[in-house]
Amino acid sequence: MSENPPDTSEPSPSAAPAQGDATPTTTSGVSRRRLFGLAGAGVALAGAGAAAGYGVAEASAGPATGVVPFRDTHQAGIVTPAQDRLHFVALDLSTTDKAAVQDLFKRWTDAAERMTSGGEVTVNGAVGLNPQSPPTDTGEALGLAPSSLTLTFGIGASLLTKLGLTDKRPPALIDLPRFTADQLEPARSGGDICIQACADDPQVGVHAIRNLVRMGFGTTEVRWSQLGFGRTSSTSTEQATARNLFGFKDGTNNLKAEEPALLDEHVWAQGADGSDWMAGGTYLVARRIRMHIEIWDRTSLDEQEKVIGRTKGEGAPLGAKAEFDTADFSAQGSDGEPVIPEDSHVRLASAQALRGVQILRRGYNFVDGSDGAGHLDAGLFFVAFVRDPGKQFVPMQRALARKDTLTEYIEHNGSAVFACPPGLSAPGSYWGQGLFT
Numbered sequence: 001m002s003e004n005p006p007d008t009s010e011p012s013p014s015a016a017p018a019q020g021d022a023t024p025t026t027t028s029g030v031s032r033r034r035l036f037g038l039a040g041a042g043v044a045l046a047g048a049g050a051a052a053g054y055g056v057a058e059a060s061a062g063p064a065t066g067v068v069p070f071r072d073t074h075q076a077g078i079v080t081p082a083q084d085r086l087h088f089v090a091l092d093l094s095t096t097d098k099a100a101v102q103d104l105f106k107r108w109t110d111a112a113e114r115m116t117s118g119g120e121v122t123v124n125g126a127v128g129l130n131p132q133s134p135p136t137d138t139g140e141a142l143g144l145a146p147s148s149l150t151l152t153f154g155i156g157a158s159l160l161t162k163l164g165l166t167d168k169r170p171p172a173l174i175d176l177p178r179f180t181a182d183q184l185e186p187a188r189s190g191g192d193i194c195i196q197a198c199a200d201d202p203q204v205g206v207h208a209i210r211n212l213v214r215m216g217f218g219t220t221e222v223r224w225s226q227l228g229f230g231r232t233s234s235t236s237t238e239q240a241t242a243r244n245l246f247g248f249k250d251g252t253n254n255l256k257a258e259e260p261a262l263l264d265e266h267v268w269a270q271g272a273d274g275s276d277w278m279a280g281g282t283y284l285v286a287r288r289i290r291m292h293i294e295i296w297d298r299t300s301l302d303e304q305e306k307v308i309g310r311t312k313g314e315g316a317p318l319g320a321k322a323e324f325d326t327a328d329f330s331a332q333g334s335d336g337e338p339v340i341p342e343d344s345h346v347r348l349a350s351a352q353a354l355r356g357v358q359i360l361r362r363g364y365n366f367v368d369g370s371d372g373a374g375h376l377d378a379g380l381f382f383v384a385f386v387r388d389p390g391k392q393f394v395p396m397q398r399a400l401a402r403k404d405t406l407t408e409y410i411e412h413n414g415s416a417v418f419a420c421p422p423g424l425s426a427p428g429s430y431w432g433q434g435l436f437t
Contacts (some may be wrong), residue, residue: 012360015023066146066200070113072423073280074268077150078255078360078385081236083198086228086364087205088286088381089213090156090191090416091220096182098163102436104219104241104298108212109430118146121211138214140207147201151208153283153431154418159192160435170275172283172388173419179306180401181411188288188414191223196284196383198362202229224414226288227382228364235362241323245291245365246409249315252323255360266358266392269422276433280422282385286394288366288414291379296409307405309346317346343405349396357392360385379410389417 068076093101109122120126125137160169178184195212197205206227213222232244233251237258244250252356255262264270271279296304301312310317317327319339329347331339340347351358362385367378386392401407421434 056378066148067117068146068148068150070116070151071427072427073425073428074423075152075281075420076116077152077196078267078282078362078420079235079263080148080150080198081152081239081257082362083148083200083230084231085199085202085205086231087197087202087209087225087383088228089195089197089209089225090223090286091193091195091213091216093159093162093192093219094221095219096162097163098436099218100219101159101163102432104216105432106301106430107215109424111211111215112151112153112208112431115141115208115211116146116149116151121215138207138210140210141335142202144201144204147199147204149197149199149204149208149368151212151307152196152198152284152420154194154196154420155432156190156192156194156416156418156434158190162192163435165435166325168275168277170269170273170278170419172273172275172278172390173417174390174394176285176389176415176417177394179397179412180408182401182415183411183413184415185413188224190416191418193220194286194416194418202227215348216324226366226381226414227368228366230365232363232365232380233361235360242359243372244363245293245367245378246296246308248304248310248312249323250363250380251361252310252315255358262358263360266387267360269387272301273388277437278419278421282360282387282420283389284418285382285384285386285389285419286414286416286418287382287412289380289382290377290411290413291341292375292409292411293378294375299409306341306344307409309340309344318344343403345400345404345406346403348399353399354396357396359392359396385420386399 038386059416068080070076094102114121120137120142122136126135126139126142129136157169157173157175160166195209197208199205199208209225213220231242234241235254235257237256241249242251255266257263267282269275269278269281269283273279299307305311305318310323315323316325317340319328319331320326327340327346327350329340329350329352331340333339338347347353361383363380363382365379366381367376369377371377386394421432424430
């Protein structure tokens, strides 16, 4: 888990402005929620005249405003600089009515576009409508900045079956095989649809998922969900490498947003891959990995480092000095044994061992209370984006499941694969549109 598995050295809209939001507004009609977000980012506002024209389109300029553009070539939340918090949900259809699902996808898209720009689900949805009716926005994000919220949407193979769209199934949308030592729980696996919310404020992410789930009542229902904190991967060269709950740096040589050629090769689906509606999209693999931290915490530092293949402090490959030094898998110690053990995580997850396979990691730590037997239910919610799960994730996981010493300290108890369509560049386009056209 300390690697992206694979790296180069180791086979490691413009939505309508939200002036109608129920938050208090300035005399110019701009929500104070938006202005506070700008002020917090150090943006100078030259009085009401400068603020008067501010809307969603301008908010989407970049991270200085706390708003990540919703409409782009690719969906946000994939190569977007990884935020600190996650709320991931998998849903099942409760209907086979194709028109109802299509309508929900349209409404979800409109709501997502508003929420990612700092607005409510609907104008004045929390407190400004008929007080005798349920609010159309649950309200817990009122007064909060957009916090770089991204919402990433994916479709499971089971949805295509339920809606009679099996002819739309991309060749890369496979069912994962069962790997050695898997202990998968059906209640934590699969799903017809997934929505990944990432944000720098946990309440903003939870608010987004809660409201999209609420909008789906009668059409979708929650199958499982996962909260995550403390990103365990960096998706931009501007981010430092984060640590997992074993205390090691995780995903040292992850693919980065600043490497477009590698992303085209390893992440973004191409038209030649056999499914036109997925061109520019990607495939999301989610694995809930329980970490037996109590056992790990009683393991010597020397053994921990041999299991991972890196130093715990600096994160350097064993035998090297710095985190990004090239791992020397041929180096031997005075005892004649490899400096980086044959069964270490770093070696088995390396690009050399996997014939050049690379993936884009975007995982998060989790602690979900206790297991009822005196241990914390804690671990890594592993999320990876790949061009083809069968050619990238499957060989990597098979190699790790067979030989990785780290498997003595972890168990995989949740699993799912989703097709994430391309971004919504065209005005008026909506999530999953390619399925219905």
